[in-house]
Amino acid sequence: MKVKYNLIKVDxxxxxxxxxxxxxxxxxxxxxxxxVGTRAAVKGLTTDQVKExxxxxxxxxTYHLWLRPGExxxxxAGGLHKFMNYDGPILTDSGGFQVFSLxxxxxxxxxxxxxxxxxxDGTKLLLTPEKSIEIQNKLDSDIAMSFDECPPAxxxxxxxKNSVERTLRWAARGKAVHKNPNQSLFGIVQxxxxxxxxxxxxxxxxxxxxxxxxxxxxxxxxxxKEDMYKAIDYSIPYLPTDxxxxxxxxxxxxxxxxxxxxGVDIFxxxxxxxxxxxxxxFTRTGKINLNNSKFAHDFTPIESDCDCYTCKHYTRGYxxxxxxxxxxxxxxxxxxHNIRFLIKMMEEIRxxxxxxxxxxxxxxxxxxxxx
RNA sequence: GCGCCGUUGGUGAAGUGGUUAACACGCUAGUUUGUGGCACUAGUACGCAUGAGUUCGAUUCUCAUACGACGCC
Numbered sequence: 313m314k315v316k317y318n319l320i321k322v323d324x325x326x327x328x329x330x331x332x333x334x335x336x337x338x339x340x341x342x343x344x345x346x347x348v349g350t351r352a353a354v355k356g357l358t359t360d361q362v363k364e365x366x367x368x369x370x371x372x373x374t375y376h377l378w379l380r381p382g383e384x385x386x387x388x389a390g391g392l393h394k395f396m397n398y399d400g401p402i403l404t405d406s407g408g409f410q411v412f413s414l415x416x417x418x419x420x421x422x423x424x425x426x427x428x429x430x431x432x433d434g435t436k437l438l439l440t441p442e443k444s445i446e447i448q449n450k451l452d453s454d455i456a457m458s459f460d461e462c463p464p465a466x467x468x469x470x471x472x473k474n475s476v477e478r479t480l481r482w483a484a485r486g487k488a489v490h491k492n493p494n495q496s497l498f499g500i501v502q503x504x505x506x507x508x509x510x511x512x513x514x515x516x517x518x519x520x521x522x523x524x525x526x527x528x529x530x531x532x533x534x535x536x537k538e539d540m541y542k543a544i545d546y547s548i549p550y551l552p553t554d555x556x557x558x559x560x561x562x563x564x565x566x567x568x569x570x571x572x573x574x575g576v577d578i579f580x581x582x583x584x585x586x587x588x589x590x591x592x593x594f595t596r597t598g599k600i601n602l603n604n605s606k607f608a609h610d611f612t613p614i615e616s617d618c619d620c621y622t623c624k625h626y627t628r629g630y631x632x633x634x635x636x637x638x639x640x641x642x643x644x645x646x647x648x649h650n651i652r653f654l655i656k657m658m659e660e661i662r663x664x665x666x667x668x669x670x671x672x673x674x675x676x677x678x679x680x681x682x683x
Numbered sequence: 684g685c686g687c688c689g690u691u692g693g694u695g696a697a698g699u700g701g702u703u704a705a706c707a708c709g710c711u712a713g714u715u716u717g718u719g720g721c722a723c724u725a726g727u728a729c730g731c732a733u734g735a736g737u738u739c740g741a742u743u744c745u746c747a748u749a750c751g752a753c754g755c756c
Contacts, residue, residue, distance in 0.1 A: 348717080348718070350718055350720080351718090351720085355718085355720060355721090356720090371717075373717085373718080375719095376718090376719090403717095405717050406717085407717095408717080409717045409718095410717085410718085410719070413719070414719070430719095431719035432719085457717075460717095462717080500717090526717085528717070529717095530716085530717090531716040531717075532716090533716095535716090540716090558717090559717095560716095560717040561716055561717040561718095562716055562717090563716050564716060567716070579716095580716095580717060581716050581717085581718095582715090582716070582717085582718040582720090583715070583716050583718095585718085585720090586715060586716090586718065586720075586722095587714095587715060589720070589721055589722090590714090590715075590721080590722075592714095592715085601712080601713080603711090603712085604711085604712080605710085605711070605712095638721080640721080643720095643721075
């Protein structure tokens with residue numbers, strides 16, 4: 313079946329939405345944060361540990377799994393769920409974002425697709441909208457993403473205009489070859505920070521009738537937060553209320569709040585796991601760097617009132633030690649905390665929307681969270 | 684005891700008679716938003732064993748002392 317979004321209510325104070333998303337692997341609640349498992353693994357964690365953090369949907373990446381082990385092997389294993397032992401819903405990113413970061417030459421980006429070199433062995437490859445969807449069909453994720461052009465934040469208006477048009481053509485091509493009846497397909501809105509482009513991109517994408525819609529082209533290198541919020545503001549009004557809305561790649565606590573306020577339902581981000589491997593942990597008062605020498609003698613948990621596995625069993629001093637000496641357990645344990653932190657934050661956000669008090673929640677959260 | 688070589692930061696070390704003593708590791712701090720996983724950026728010797736001398740000027744040359752390595756009795 314295709315995913316089905318049910319809008320429960322909209323907060324009286326803003327556009328924040330409370331809802332559920334029915335999938336083949338259970339019904340999940342929104343707003344929701346999705347941990348990222350690029351290569352069919354949330355780095356450093358078992359799927360049991362991911363689930364213990366309260367995860368709903370998790371991500372995997374088409375580009376990485378295409379190169380290794382290859383979509384046919386995943387398919388032979390019985391699909392991504394069986395392959396990676398995750399019995400919750402899985403969303404696959406199209407690979408567009410990765411491929412665009414590999415193709416630095418403008419001439420490598422053609423109407424047919426994107427030419428680039430494998431980051432593993434330099435092999436010249438071509439990823440097209442059709443190929444991306446075919447791979448995702450075989451990976452058998454619950455949600456596939458359209459292959460879009462993901463322009464850099466520095467792109468000018470004319471480039472973005474052409475990019476929007478091309479993304480629409482690519483979306484149509486991908487949709488035409490999408491065959492997996494158990495897999496949903498999402499469209500992606502582009503257009504940078506420009507109101508007219510976002511509106512056009514959203515309206516035209518919606519006309520194609522996808523199972524969900526995402527806002528792409530944000531959280532790029534060097535993009536300002538103002539531009540990101542504009543991209544959301546200018547896209548959301550033109551998306552249907554009965555489909556889920558996904559803001560791609562965003563995961564700073566502040567941005568989750570800004571996104572929810574504007575009507576975003578789901579988010580994904582590598583941030584909690586990436587910063588964890590480098591020793592940084594989210595706390596209610598902001599990020600802390602466990603590398604800092606001041607934590608060597610600190611034998612309290614990252615957060616004493618946190619319900620995650622790591623905070624229940626380990627101290628800052630021990631985690632600092634693990635990070636300092638390079639034990640991968642350190643990154644795993646901090647990842648558990650960081651993922652739980654964001655997921656718990658979303659749980660609290662949902663509670664606040666139920667009470668029409670999201671803006672109060674946001675205000676209170678930001679009054680404590682400093683970076 | 685004699686001979687010979689050496690002594691540069693937390694560590695391994697490069698280097699020059701004259702602007703801010705290379706590089707690496709470590710350490711310290713920061714960065715990280717659809718992950719080209721385990722990266723990147725910045726800072727980190729007020730001094731080149733100690734003392735004396737040569738010189739306009741010495742970490743770089745000379746002598747002495749201390750410490751260390753090797754060889755010989």
